[in-house]
Amino acid sequence: MTDLALFATLVIMSRNLVEINKMSYSHENGRLVFQDIDMVIQQGKITAIMGPSGVGKTTLLRLIGGQLIPTHGVIKVADEIIHTLSRKALYQLRQRFGMLFQAGGLFTHLSVYENVAFPLHEHTVLSNDMIHSLVMMKLQMVGLRGVAQLMPGVLSGGMARRVALARAIVLDPELILYDEPFTGQDPISLGVLVRLIKTLNDDLGLTSVIVSHDVTKTMSIADDVYVIADSRIIAHGTPTEIARDRSAKLQQFIQGLPDGPVPFDYPACAIAEDLLGE
């Protein structure tokens, strides 16, 4: 590769696909979810967003996807401020990325084949033969070409998630958002999914954002890690840097310690009061 081509490749690869600047978000009931967070997701990399349950990781994905509007701050996706786009422009932008939901989100009234073909039918004018070829290729990528005619209801959880992944990549998106992809998976499905996410990201030149609290599996494939707690980003860096960070709250999360800065006991009155009515 010539020096100029290498330089161009490096420029493209280091471009920020998602930029979040001083973003704050509160639910309608007033509960603060994020306060002044800054985040960049670099193109071509796997970025992990981790944190305790209920901290707002899925909410962050919805903010990036434009399903929610931040209270303050700016979220840019592919150089567009996503929460200011018109409905038409937002939908055009969304065709450039895919999302894998925690529950899979497969359409239960359509077969596996029809589920994966759905974005192609809606957004392209390809012939049925071409659509068939594309669907089969994507199912082959996730190792499920043999279940094309089955209905989602008969699939195992891991298989359903892989079909949803095939559907998410069928339009060859630039960015894929994964919402808790490893939750509830058996060890074999887990290994398959981890390998698939890494392989697809590297082979297809995708940018991946994984929201998870499975520290081991996520850090094994992530290039960049953000850890969120108490409405803020408490740590950011490569998996090695995160593992070496000595902050107590981060170490409690990384090592899965039951007690620490996040206490085991939910705040309550003295036990004697509850037991003896004192």
Added chain:
Amino acid sequence: MINALQSLGRMGLNRLKSLGQAGILLYRVLFCLPNIRKGFPLVVQQIYFEGVLSLSIIVVASLFIGMVLALQGYHTLAKFGALAQLGPLVALSVTRELGPVVTAILFAGRAGSAVTAEISLMKATEQLSSMEMMAVDPVRYVISPRFWGGLITVPMLTIIFNMVAIYGAYLVGVKWLGLDAGVFWSNMQSSVEWHSDVLNGLLKSLVFGAAVSWVAVTQGYFAAPSSAGIASATTRSVVYASLLVLGLDFIMTAMMIGAW
């Protein structure tokens, strides 16, 4: 006292907010029309699921309603020597009121609840969110076909209801109780007016179809994504739709007979 007022105020604001959300959804369904080529097959599919699969309950209910109407009418009219008016009694009752109202309420119970349950379950299993993130508007793909399917289906079901109910009345009045068939049909024909009875009845059924479908899709779309939320939304769909139909029936009847 202040807390009670606050709760009342909060409840009122929440109700207004829900009504606003439902209104915006109705606006999007009515005025943001989908691509005809892609939307038409979806509407036809919904006409089948909501209309064709409701036929059995509509036919059976209308047959029995016609039969009971004739039976009750026969014994009441006999006291006044007015048996010849049985045909007009049945036809006018059915075409003006019973047909549109009972059809709409049965439709709300059978198809409306199914639509609400389906949409709310799709919401709970993140199918609607998946659709949004795939840049497919769930209002265009899911909500709109179900609304238009209901709107088109209810008048057709009302026509079937009217026909079967009148036939049921014929079976009881003529075949069983011995009223002369010629008297039954000729008096009915001379008493029922096309515009003020039949067409007004169908106009009512069109409005009821829109109302029931609107309530069903709204309750499903804004349901809480949990099993309790789905159950609650399905129940509310039937109750609200039924009450709305009865209220609209009164208003429309008052307007139609010039009492407004």
